[in-house]
Amino acid sequence: MNQPERELLTGPGPLLLVPDAVLLPEGPVDGLAVVIDDGRFEAVGPADELERTHPRSRAVRLPGRLLMPGFVDAHHHLTQSFGAALAFGEPSEIFRRVWVPLEGALDEESAYTAAKLAALEALRGGFTTVADAGTRAGVDVDVVASAARDAGIRCVLGLVCNDADGTDGADGANGGDGGATAAGPAVLRNAEKHLARYAGDPLVHASLAISIPEAATERTLRATARLAAESGAVVQIHVNEHLAGVERSLLRHGLRPLEHLHRIGALGPQLLAAHAALLTPHELTLLADTGTAVSYNPVASAWKGNAVAPATAMAERGIRFGLGTDGTRGDGFRLAEAAEFAQRLAYGLSTGDSSCGAGWTWLETATRGGADAVGLGTRTGIIAPGLAADFLLVDIGTPELSLSWDLPWELVRRGNRDQITAVFVAGRLRVWHGRPADWDGAALVRRAAELARATVRKADITRVHRTSTAARALHQSREPARERRAAR
Numbered sequence: 001m002n003q004p005e006r007e008l009l010t011g012p013g014p015l016l017l018v019p020d021a022v023l024l025p026e027g028p029v030d031g032l033a034v035v036i037d038d039g040r041f042e043a044v045g046p047a048d049e050l051e052r053t054h055p056r057s058r059a060v061r062l063p064g065r066l067l068m069p070g071f072v073d074a075h076h077h078l079t080q081s082f083g084a085a086l087a088f089g090e091p092s093e094i095f096r097r098v099w100v101p102l103e104g105a106l107d108e109e110s111a112y113t114a115a116k117l118a119a120l121e122a123l124r125g126g127f128t129t130v131a132d133a134g135t136r137a138g139v140d141v142d143v144v145a146s147a148a149r150d151a152g153i154r155c156v157l158g159l160v161c162n163d164a165d166g167t168d169g170a171d172g173a174n175g176g177d178g179g180a181t182a183a184g185p186a187v188l189r190n191a192e193k194h195l196a197r198y199a200g201d202p203l204v205h206a207s208l209a210i211s212i213p214e215a216a217t218e219r220t221l222r223a224t225a226r227l228a229a230e231s232g233a234v235v236q237i238h239v240n241e242h243l244a245g246v247e248r249s250l251l252r253h254g255l256r257p258l259e260h261l262h263r264i265g266a267l268g269p270q271l272l273a274a275h276a277a278l279l280t281p282h283e284l285t286l287l288a289d290t291g292t293a294v295s296y297n298p299v300a301s302a303w304k305g306n307a308v309a310p311a312t313a314m315a316e317r318g319i320r321f322g323l324g325t326d327g328t329r330g331d332g333f334r335l336a337e338a339a340e341f342a343q344r345l346a347y348g349l350s351t352g353d354s355s356c357g358a359g360w361t362w363l364e365t366a367t368r369g370g371a372d373a374v375g376l377g378t379r380t381g382i383i384a385p386g387l388a389a390d391f392l393l394v395d396i397g398t399p400e401l402s403l404s405w406d407l408p409w410e411l412v413r414r415g416n417r418d419q420i421t422a423v424f425v426a427g428r429l430r431v432w433h434g435r436p437a438d439w440d441g442a443a444l445v446r447r448a449a450e451l452a453r454a455t456v457r458k459a460d461i462t463r464v465h466r467t468s469t470a471a472r473a474l475h476q477s478r479e480p481a482r483e484r485r486a487a488r
Contacts, residue, residue, distance in 0.1 A: 008060045009422065010429050010437065013037075016057035018047045020396065021407075023068035025368065025382055027360070028407045034067060036389045039202070039427035043385055064397035065421060066407070069382055070128025070390040071332030072370030075236070075274045075295035075324025078115035078144055078155075079103055079135040082452035083461070084327055087303055090464055094304065095211070097462040099136070105459035106137040110451045115144045117448040119151035120441055121330035123431045125417045127153070128390035128424070131295070131324070131374040133236045133274060134158035134209035141194070145204045150439070152430035154390060156374045158209030158236045159194040163187045163220050187216075188223050195231045202426055205376065207272075209236040212245060213257045221266045228270040234293070234375040237261070240283070241275035241306060258283045267292045272373055274324065275300070277307040284310070284317055293320040293373035296365070298342040299335065300326035308346035311339065312357050315365075322370025323362075333415035336362040340412055359409030389427035395419045 009015070014037040022032040022044065033047035035054050043050055051059060083102045087094055106114065115132075122130050132155055135144055141159055148155035163184060191208050198206040208224045210216045216224070228235045239257050240246060249257045258279070261267050267290040276287070276294045287294065296311045314321050323339050340362045348356040371381025380388045396402065400414040423431035435441055466474065 005060060005062075006422075006429075006432055008058060011058055014042065014054065014057040015427070016050060016054055016059045017062060017067060018051075018059065019062040019065040019067040019393065021066050022383055023066060023363075023407075025364070028066065034383060034389075036424075036427045039389055041383060041385050041387055041389050044383055062393060064395060066392075066394040066396045067383065068392050068394060068411075069367040070380070070392055070423065070425065071126045071335070071366050072322055072374060072376075072381060073122055073127045073130040073325050073330070073332075073335075074272065074322035074370045074373050075297050075300075075326050076118065076122070076130045076132050077135070077327045078118040078130065078132045078147065079106060079111050079137050080327050081114045081118035081121070082106075082110070082448070082455050084329075086456070086461065086463060087328075088468075091305060097464075101459040101461050102455065103136040104138065105455050106135075106139065108139045108143055110455050111135065111137040111139045112143050112147045113444065113448050113451050114455075115147035116151050116444060118327065118330070119148050119153045119155075120436065120444065122325075123151065123153055123330075123423050123425075123436075124420075124434050125330040125334075126332035126392050126420050126423060127330060128392075128430075129154040129156070129371065129374065129376065129380060131156040131207065131234075131236065131272070132158055133238075134160035134211070136160065142197075145198065145201075149203050152203075152425050152428065152436070152438075154203050154205070154376075154380065154388070154425055156205045156207045156234065156376065157198065158207045159191060160209050160211065161187050161191050161220060161224050162211055162215040164215055164217050184217070184219070187220055188227070191224060191227055195227060195233055205233070206231075207234050207236055207375070212238045212241075213261055213266075214245070214248060214252070218264045221261065222264055225266045225268060225270055229268060232375065234270055234272045234373075235266075236272045236274060239273040239276050240278045243278065246278055256280070256283065258286060262286050262290065269293070269320075270375075272375075274326075275306065275309065277301050277309045279310060284313060284319065287314070287319045288317045291320065293322070295324035295370075295373060296321050296339060297324040297326045297328075298338040299328040300324070302338070302342065303328055308342045310347065311365075312343050312347060312353070312361075315357055315361055320369070320373055321365060322373035323366045324370075331417045332366060333411065333417065333419075336366045336412045336415075339365065359406065359412045362412050363408050388425075390425050392420055392424070393422040395421050 018033045021028040033050045035043040195206045198204045253260045269291040271292045274295045296309045343356045368381040371377050380390045429437045
């Protein structure tokens with residue numbers, strides 16, 4: 001696609017796009033076109049018919065392109081981007097040693113820059129929506145909202161509502177008053193203000209967040225569930241992620257974290273349970289019976305050494321779930337591939353399951369399933385009239401995708417961010433060949449590098465393992481001793 005075609009995509013008025021194929025819920029369909037107006041899909045149908053019925057639309061033919069829904073990242077921490085590479089090879093529960101001190105060292109500029117950097121990485125990887133699970137930075141959460149808006153990504157923005165001291169390394173709640181700690185009624189007042197603050201915002205959708213069940217009182221867990229349900233929002237909670245957390249819950253309540261949430265009435269369609277990697281058959285039943293949603297985060301589980309969530313079992317039981325990066329890497333195609341691959345290694349190989357959900361399962365959970373899980377299922381996630389025009393143009397003429405026999409499988413197994421030509425959010429071109437369409441991404445990256453170095457130096461971060469370079473040097477220093485022992 002050349003520069004004049006890019007200009008056609010960014011001009012005023014209704015837009016009629018005619019790609020080689022459109023990815024619908026039932027699969028890729030040839031010969032279709034879409035009409036986009038006022039940030040939404042106005043029509044989806046046969047190309048010749050739409051060209052006849054929409055003569056005033058600006059028609060753009062897109063040979064060799066697939067038009068597909070944008071990916072939805074169902075679990076992210078936008079203000080943690082400065083420390084993403086600090087998590088490699090570290091044992092679980094790194095939030096205590098890395099994320100809490102890192103976010104605590106952020107000021108307004110560094111929090112904004114970190115969030116916008118994460119949003120840019122997500123857009124480059126084909127994500128049109130991210131669910132941010134709340135920041136512990138001592139800034140107004142609107143700083144994160146502004147970063148998302150300025151980057152051009154749709155954001156489900158969590159407000160941390162912790163009110164049980166000392167449980168996750170960060171007491172209190174991050175509110176609109178600059179992150180002052182709060183407890184009990186003050187947390188709920190902040191939550192109500194947050195839910196009202198973004199009503200009608202075209203890109204930012206309010207959400208509530210609790211770090212882990214033990215970080216909030218039972219009263220707040222119940223109240224946030226009620227507030228979210230009444231407002232059509234979601235409550236994001238890390239649930240059954242780490243073995244240590246499960247054991248603490250058993251000692252304290254005699255119940256596992258998910259069982260504890262069920263006992264107090266906090267499960268339901270308004271809850272987005274992040275990770276849910278350690279689930280018993282009984283807990284799977286609780287998820288299915290209550291309509292609770294899950295963010296399956298396969299890359300985060302692998303990087304942190306956690307268990308792999310039983311996602312194929314969730315799909316079989318009709319449990320609602322999407323895919324999340326947890327800030328690991330922002331590539332939607334690689335996330336979908338990791339989701340399938342983790343199921344294959346953890347469950348498929350031992351049972352002879354050669355399908356492991358098939359390609360369509362992982363494309364669907366990465367798009368429509370994720371939109372539903374984060375509370376935006378009626379707004380985005382599929383290509384359909386009336387929904388937000390959040391979509392990708394993917395080059396299917398590459399060596400990886402041109403010889404297509406089963407495009408959904410090929411997108412999962414062989415797709416990558418390099419094949420994404422354009423990313424649209426709310427009908428507007430946001431990224432073109434990996435670069436922001438209307439702002440300076442290179443300048444942001446340079447400033448982020450400066451601020452990240454200063455922030456990490458200031459933060460009281462504790463890592464268990466050395467960097468790869470330092471570890472290799474130590475390994476090489478030991479080789480002479482091993483050689484001497486071998487020569488004896």
